[in-house]
Amino acid sequence: MLKQILPFAHELIQAAIEPGDLVIDATCGNGNDTVILSQTVGSDGKVLAFDVQEQAIEATSRRLSQYELTNVDLILDGHQEVAQYIPEVWKHKLAGAIFNLGYLPRSDKQVITKPVTTIQAIDTIAAHLKYGGIIVCVVYYGHPGGEEEKQALLDHLTTFDQDYFRVLQYGFINQKNNPPFILAIEKKSQRSEVTP
């Protein structure tokens, strides 16, 4: 069966990271992805989990406690500030990042991710990512401002140099109500091929 959006997003990020890696949850929200990332990188790895809403940081903190996970730095700040939060010793271990673009479910729909800061964060993470690493964006765009962010992101990512990155779009095109789709950015290992 064709994989749904969220399972495929998790499959992509989990295929790229391994125990001991550094990984970023750029929009921790209710902490679902944070738990998955934390478990995947294990006690020798580290997760940086960002959100601009205190309620998201608290919800994620509770989820992590439930699972007794202690390898996550919770950061109440915009993900565009990511560079200053990556500890020097972890810099060469950044293997992946995940973004859920849109707004936090069951919260103030006025607080949404924005094109400029989303793109800043992606560019910064892409620059720091190790070879073979991946940034997975789940793009929700049915809310006011969503279409604009989606278009800005597509316009920006199509310009990524194909010698260094591969940008995949994965989505269902016959569904109503603007269902989310995936944009995944892989930093090519130096031995990668360009052929389809």
Added chain:
Amino acid sequence: MLKQILPFAHELIQAAIEPGDLVIDATCGNGNDTVILSQTVGSDGKVLAFDVQEQAIEATSRRLSQYELTNVDLILDGHQEVAQYIPEVWKHKLAGAIFNLGYLPRSDKQVITKPVTTIQAIDTIAAHLKYGGIIVCVVYYGHPGGEEEKQALLDHLTTFDQDYFRVLQYGFINQKNNPPFILAIEKKSQRSEVTP
């Protein structure tokens, strides 16, 4: 690593078909896909392989002989005529189809797949497909007429009823020279969910 177009196309079709099924190679070309399909459905299954060019039918015939595969009906006709070639006893066993849209590599580039007949063939196969079955199209569109076929196909497939079909688009969006992408149409099993 993000899967390239051709390996992902093969993965999708192979996940949907099993020994004993009927499967259609709508554009057999040099026979690469035909061999894979033939091996997957096995001696209890059947492949209908179409092409409008004698040179493609001959090339495929040679490939099949090399592998001693005998479960393929080679059909020198347009794939839009598919309905008349499905034997009655096989009708409820149609599990998949693959299209390589564009022109036959290393041949006359004037002979290309065309929007009207491609869509006719897809609609006919979609109607006959069993639940959970899949049609995988690898869309090459860099040649004259390619952009038109791509657009007609996208326009048509976005209208497929989401209660019965899921239409996936999978492709790399930062590559030069119009690389191929995938459109996959899955006939939902009656217990499928619509949620992402």
